[in-house]
Every structure is written in C-alpha cells, then in structure tokens.
Amino acid sequence: MSALVDRILRPLATAAFALLKRRARSRPGVHAVALTPERRIILVKLRYAPGWRLPGGGRDEGEDPTEAALRELTEEIGMAGHGAVERVQSGRDLLLIVRDVRYRARRWSWEVEAVREAPLDALPPDLSPISARWLASLRGRT
Numbered sequence: 125m126s127a128l129v130d131r132i133l134r135p136l137a138t139a140a141f142a143l144l145k146r147r148a149r150s151r152p153g154v155h156a157v158a159l160t161p162e163r164r165i166i167l168v169k170l171r172y173a174p175g176w177r178l179p180g181g182g183r184d185e186g187e188d189p190t191e192a193a194l195r196e197l198t199e200e201i202g203m204a205g206h207g208a209v210e211r212v213q214s215g216r217d218l219l220l221i222v223r224d225v226r227y228r229a230r231r232w233s234w235e236v237e238a239v240r241e242a243p244l245d246a247l248p249p250d251l252s253p254i255s256a257r258w259l260a261s262l263r264g265r266t
Contacts, residue, residue: 152217154180154183154189154196154220155177155178155180155196155218155220156194156196156197156220156221156222157178157220157262158178158222159223159225160225160226160241161224164241164242166227167179167240167247168236169236169239170235170236171236171237175251175253175255176251179196180196180217190211193220200239201229202227202230203227204226204227204228205224205226206224206225206226207225208222209222212265219258219262247259
C-alpha cells in the first residue's frame with residue numbers, strides 16, 4: 125500500500141517542491157550535520173529531490189538559525205534530544221553540527237521518504253552534490 129501511495133505522491137510532491145523552491149530562493153537556508161553518539165551521520169532522502177541529503181530547509185524571517193535547524197531535525201528525523209550545537213557558515217547557507225542526536229524516524233512522512241545513518245568515512249554513493257560539498261568543507265571538524 126505505501127508503495128502505491130508513494131508512486132502517486134512523488135509527482136505531486138515534486139511539483140509542490142518546484143513551486144516552493146521558487147519562493148524559497150530569497151530565504152536563507154539552514155542544514156544540520158546530525159551526528160549520533162557513535163559519530164554516524166544522519167541523512168534523509170526527500171520525496172521530491174534525488175540523493176541522500178543533510179536534514180534542513182529554509183528559515184522564516186527573523187527565525188533564529190539554531191532554532192530553525194533543530195526544528196527541521198525534529199520534523200524530518202523525529203529528533204528527541206541532542207548534545208552540543210556548533211554553527212558553521214558555508215556560503216549563503218548556515219550549517220550546524222549537532223552532536224549526540226537521538227531520534228526515532230517516523231513511519232511515514234509527506235516530505236521524507238527515508239532516514240539512514242552512515243559512517244563519515246563511508247557515505248552513500250548517491251549523496252547529493254551539495255551535501256557532499258558541505259561535508260567536504262567540514263572535514264576534520266566532525
């Protein structure tokens with residue numbers, strides 16, 4: 125049943141994302157390098173975009189970047205708790221390293237198709253290019 129729902133929803137989600145992306149171009153983004161206590165990175169696969177990605181999204185006007193990133197982690201991976209948070213600038217977008225993340229991935233989400241953990245030295249081959257660039261820029265800090 126969920127495969128059928130996914131086949132129906134994926135084109136709709138992709139179209140909605142294209143519309144939202146136009147609106148979001150003027151909004152600054154924030155993404156999180158979410159690390160488990162075992163130092164594995166948490167990645168998401170979105171229904172409307174290819175490849176594994178860092179959790180994150182746009183922030184509202186006046187929204188604190190750290191609060192926005194933590195909100196996105198709660199929405200996208202079901203974050204239940206975390207340790208230290210470090211803010212890192214990467215071009216126009218802000219990255220946060222969030223350590224000791226505890227989470228429970230939701231069974232189904234409109235936005236997130238899957239959540240996975242990966243060792244930092246064995247990232248999936250279909251990691252999105254922007255996520256790969258961000259992670260490369262943080263080498264040695266994670």
